[in-house]
Amino acid sequence: MIQLFANANYDFIKWRKWAYGLTALLIIPGLILLAVKGLNYSIEFTGGTLIQVQTAKPVGTGALRQALDAAGVRGAEISAFGSDTDYVIRARLGTQATPEGGGGTQATAAAVDQALKTGIGEGQYKIVRTEAVGPKVGKELQGKAFLAIFFSFIVTLIYLAMRFEWRFGLAAVLATFHDILTTIAFIRYLNLEVSLVVVGAVLTMVGYSLNDTIIIFDRVRENLRKYRRQNLYEILNLSINETLPRSILTHGTTMATTLALVLLAGEVIRPFALVMTFAIFTGTFSSIYIAAPLLMYIEKRWPGEDARGARAFTGRPASQPAGPATPPSPTPAPAPPSGPRPKAAV
């Protein structure tokens, strides 16, 4: 039978400083870019008009721009959408992209239609999607998206505090917060359009990442009871190693589905699928390299009942090279009868 990483015994926690550096390298430039350029919000959030056009022949964005300019619809964003006969025209509110004489978002839609009729020719194009969102609705959505992320944090924090204890909950939520930061950086790097569905993907990512952290923490909780003599550092490593095959398998299958969505499910759902694919990366990464070390740090600062040894011992002793996880106590404790030791060093 195929076995991946059975009896694995990597010292994950040792690399935490590297992990922090790596993640900072991803997040900080992303956030700077975010501060400078902001996010590419969809018209759902900004208010405005979106028109998706399918043309009979490839016309190019230049011709469309010309048609719109000629009709006095200026400042609209025109981009190809998946193929060279599909285009999306976006006119966000507040970008002057209104037809002459003003008018609301729907007037813009009508003006674009009129402009295409004269510029491209009737029958040469088909409007397949129209969205017109007023400024009020956009503002509301921004607030709602923020609320959703905030509440999901509070609720999971409470749930985790109930199921585990607050130290675990805090570590898990902080790790998830890290995931939100990396995901926002990722969205910024790719300049993905932030629509409501993408916010949905970010929230799903929150659930998925928490899920992954919980699996590891669940094992930590179990191992803390099972191996009374081992310190937290070793328990964390042991737990991550024990759940490693599961992580590989689950992330493999989930990644297979999200990649299928990225490649095959079409342009509308692609930003969502891209964010989810990245979410699997960052969720896995943070569960191992952020959540677990954070838990160790929290237990060190505010030692809980289960944190024995964490205060006195935070790192692997120098005399103990990466290898078998044996108790740090001067007299090696006998292995618990039911619990086998991870044996092979890798």
Place this chain on the structure above:
Amino acid sequence: MSTIRSRLIVIGLLFVFSVWQLLPKNETQRVPDPTTGRMKDTSVRRVPVHLGLDLQGGVHLALEVDQTKGPVPDCAEAIRRAERVVRTRIDEFGTTEPVVQIVGRCRLIVELAGEKDPSRAKGIIQRTAFLEFRITDMQNLFRNALPEMDAALRAAGVKGPAGGAANAVAKLFGDTGKKKAGPDTSLVNAPGALSSLLFQGQLAGEFLVQEENFAKVDSIIHMPQFDRVKPRGLDLFWGAQVESRGARPYRALYAVQNKAIITGEELTKATARRDQLTNQSVVEFTLTRRGGRKFGEETGRHVGDYMAIILDGRVQGQPPVIRGQIQNQGLIELGSKPLTDAQDLALVLRAGALPAPLTVVEERAIGPSLGRDSIVDAIKAGAVGVALVVLIMIGYYRLSGTLAVAALTLYVLFTLAGLAAFGFTLTLPGLAGFVLSVGIAVDANVLIFERIREELRHGKLVRTAVDEGFKHAMNAIVDSNVSTALTAFILYLVGTGPVQGFAITLIIGIAASMVTAVFVVRTFYMIWLQQRPAMTTLSV
């Protein structure tokens, strides 16, 4: 054996229930009859999974009470009434499975699946049938103020036509013969920017505008400067129809009092009929007691005056003269118009006496072809994704993986049945969530199988290893699924349309995966172990 049997019975029942949920059913739909054009009920056999607008195409509108023309004191009440109105109206005009729903306090969502023409739909809904009766400008205040208004417009930079006599308003009637001759100077005989475009109509407060000048006049009367010089206490409304006087099309403009003597709020009944004596189409209406009293008072005071019947800001027909006090019953005369017009008017008056006009704050229209493409793409992606999952699971866990895959087919069935049973709508993000959840659904099985492997590695017997594996994996499975469900639930509460669809699919998927991955796979194992009690190695 008995536990296995009862488990199998439960699974069997769930299976039968799910299949039954997904069987094509007869559903009643209102469709327009091709021969008469009227709406009729037909029953259609189809699979009862509702597709969202993004998958089958359609129009989504969010409407609010229009507060730009004065605040509406209780928008929640207004929108509740609007909901009833819009629902009746949409039923009458014929779209299948319309959604009319109040969200939040003051917003109305209208979703018309399969509707190809958003502007038609919008017209139907936005024709609010806001009915009001107003007395026309009997004192000719507007007409007398025209020179003043012309001067103000000139000062504001609106140019009138060059030349022409100083006369304020051209008399149109009486010299129609001249007019037929073409655009001669006597028509544009006023130098004023506005007055040169207007012709006095047949009654006080009625003016006629040539159709080609309609846009120009309309923009003038909507200028902010115009508002300041317009006589106080008057409003301007266009006539509903383009009329032809002589060979030219004209549009009527009415100056009416800015207070309605009564609005459609007070209307309780409206019926269309053809008047036997005059052979006119008429709409009879009945007012509430309160409305009737008020109407009686006002009409009593205005005997001999003309009363404009204004529907959605357009004056219907020519304002009739008030012959006597009208109580709570009234008549709208439509002249020689066909009876169907009267019936339509009666319908919108009945269904559509909206307390206030509605404005569209959000509009989405998705063409049916885009929806079809989305489904095809999503199914393609789903098939590839699921195939990969199946390959990984069977390749890695062999026979146990096969059990998990078997459970996965049940998972797909249960999830779809759940969507159908609760009447939830499947949207494009929902489909994506569904594909994603297939990947996540095997997580519970992965957790269990890994645990069993561990137990086996520790030298446990197959039966014990399976028991322990399930037992120990449960904690992690419950915790992780509950936390995912919680975020999905929040997404459902906060999100709108497509995102809610995604959240619902995720929640149902989580519930279904708990049943299949734990309960069903466990039962498979029990049967397996029963068949091979002496098994020493497990294919996991």
